[in-house]
Amino acid sequence: ETGVTQSPTHLIKTRGQQVTLRCSSQSGHNTVSWYQQALGQGPQFIFQYYREEENGRGNFPPRFSGLQFPNYSSELNVNALELDDSALYLCASSSMGQAAYEQYFGPGTRLTVT
Amino acid sequence: GQQVMQIPQYQHVQEGEDFTTYCNSSTTLSNIQWYKQRPGGHPVFLIQLVKSGEVKKQKRLTFQFGEAKKNSSLHITATQTTDVGTYFCAGLRNTGFQKLVFGTGTRLLVSP
Secondary structure, three states: OOOOEEEOOEEEEOOOOOEEEEEEOOOOOOEEEEEEEOOOOOOEEEEEEEOOEEEEEOOOOOOEEEEEOOOOOEEEEEOOOOHHHOEEEEEEEEOOOOOOOOOEEOOOEEEEEO | OOOEEEEOOEEEEEOOOOEEEEEEEOOOOOEEEEEEEOOOOOOEEEEEEOOOOOEEEEOOEEEEEOOOOOEEEEEEOOOOHHHOEEEEEEEEEEOOOEEEEEOOOEEEEEEO
16 A cells, blocks of 8 residues: 555535545655546546645646645646536645656546535 | 547456557556555556556556557456446646646456
8 A cells, every 4th residue: 555645535526516536655755646537538637736736637627626745746626616526636745856767546536426 | 638548448358368558648658557446445556667668566466658658558467256336548748747647547447
């Protein structure tokens, strides 16, 4: 098992609400990436945080935002939830500059929007 | 945008048979990584390939990176029931930041 943890495990929200998901990165890692994985699909890159700043972003609207804290943990915030936001949200920690750049995924948060 | 496709989408084999999944990118990749995701689980890193034409082996798994760095394959020899899961390739692109683009995945089912 990786040292990456995510909370909560499961979450049910209503359309229009806001949600905050949390991720603690593996010790020694300084970069956190967030992914959205819809059922039966591969993870889609949302954004990446490095040194507390957004370091890159995928094709997701501004209502998806995030934070990274000095201890490298991270939050993903989604405003104005839509039904299509129902998915498994994965965070992955890694070490910027490391040659291998393998990503260690957390167990994910299963979000259901009704 | 960049697309990474995998074929087949799904394969059901008998234990002991071989299995191969193919990964194709629309653009040249810096490197390619492979992940395995068990049902209900999260992706787990298997390997990274960096050099053009690179071949790496992990026990019964053989990974290849194409000469043009746009395609890759994963071959499993003599599958076991523990190989069940979805296998994803993920291409790394350096676009000012390191971004992983995951393939569509191949779901493998192994019957005893």
